[in-house]
């Protein structure tokens with residue numbers, strides 16, 4: 506479900522987040538941890554990565570530049586941030602990454618498509634229904650042993 510520019514804007518459209526990389530979410534690191542736990546993850550240099558709440562792509566864009574054979578998709582509900590990130594991607598002429606303006610609540614994730622799903626700095630700042638969706642997409646029901654996810658920081662509100 507793409508969000509049209511005319512639809513409601515988020516606080517991040519008014520005040521964009523400073524979007525940086527988080528090395529904890531790099532597929533190389535996730536693959537290393539997964540391997541230590543006995544899994545057989547997709548090779549970082551040829552994998553598909555999805556980031557939920559990617560802001561303007563400060564985390565994904567450096568990965569896409571570093572891993573040209575891998576593919577990256579970032580989604581965020583702030584159209585301003587997505588546009589800022591997409592113009593940097595165009596400027597850098599990266600063809601293996603796309604940022605889309607979508608709501609986590611509305612996306613349909615094709616589980617066969619992504620090897621790594623990351624969501625960094627989102628869980629603690631969104632309402633419970635969005636938290637549940639992030640949880641559902643990053644932890645539940647992944648087929649086989651090939652998928653890795655990283656939700657950071659994972660801080661739950663006490664009930």
Ligand SMILES: C[S@@+](CC[C@H](N)C(=O)[O-])C[C@H]1O[C@@H](n2cnc3c(N)ncnc32)[C@H](O)[C@@H]1O
Pocket residue numbers: 515517522523524525557558559560561580581582583586607608609610624625626627630631635
């Ligand atoms: C605190 S920022 C963190 C941004 C980035 N992941 C980072 O760590 O630098 C939270 C991000 O989540 C996005 N976000 C919040 N709720 C969302 C939703 N329901 N669907 C998609 N993105 C959402 C915001 O637009 C914002 O870019």
